[in-house]
Amino acid sequence: MKDIEKTIKLNNKEIKYTIRNSKRARNIRISINQEGKLIIIKPYYYIIPLTNILKSKAKWILAKLNSFNINIYISNKEDYLKYKDEVYNLILKRIEYFNKIYNYKYNNIRIKNQKSRWGSCSSQRNLNFNYKILFLKNYMQDYIIVHELCHLKEMNHSLRFWNLVSKSIPNYINIKKEVRDYKILIK
Numbered sequence: 001m002k003d004i005e006k007t008i009k010l011n012n013k014e015i016k017y018t019i020r021n022s023k024r025a026r027n028i029r030i031s032i033n034q035e036g037k038l039i040i041i042k043p044y045y046y047i048i049p050l051t052n053i054l055k056s057k058a059k060w061i062l063a064k065l066n067s068f069n070i071n072i073y074i075s076n077k078e079d080y081l082k083y084k085d086e087v088y089n090l091i092l093k094r095i096e097y098f099n100k101i102y103n104y105k106y107n108n109i110r111i112k113n114q115k116s117r118w119g120s121c122s123s124q125r126n127l128n129f130n131y132k133i134l135f136l137k138n139y140m141q142d143y144i145i146v147h148e149l150c151h152l153k154e155m156n157h158s159l160r161f162w163n164l165v166s167k168s169i170p171n172y173i174n175i176k177k178e179v180r181d182y183k184i185l186i187k
Contacts, residue, residue, distance in 0.1 A: 121151035
């Protein structure tokens with residue numbers, strides 16, 4: 001089934017959105033993708049107009065779309081090559097600092113150019129970071145670095161994992177939300 005493009009006026013602002021019909025969907029889901037586009041996924045049999053649902057979620061939708069206007073960092077492959085070494089040195093320095101608390105062993109640190117992830121930890125004990133971490137505020141960088149470092153001990157997001165994170169980043173809950181709302185867009 002083909003996507004349907006529409007527009008709606010929310011608080012006097014015209015918003016474009018995409019409707020996707022899905023055979024697997026059981027409920028209507030509203031999301032905003034990495035490019036800042038509003039997408040509605042709905043069961044294919046759902047035929048009631050979506051405008052009332054969108055209007056009821058207007059505050060949330062506009063807030064999310066506004067965060068894209070503030071928080072997007074647009075980059076290209078040249079930027080990745082330009083900043084890769086600087087990011088590596090920054091991350092190495094911060095890992096050395098935080099690992100005095102944790103004392104975890106890791107294999108490699110890799111700097112990547114990713115669309116949607118800030119970092120990851122592999123089962124081979126490799127730590128991977130998006131080079132765009134360089135453009136975040138220092139406390140956000142530290143949160144991401146500690147988050148991945150703690151995955152060396154707990155490869156999940158259990159309570160034990162978050163307790164490890166809180167040893168270094170006690171206000172991780174607020175920072176986690178802020179990082180999640182900070183979007184990456186590659187041109």
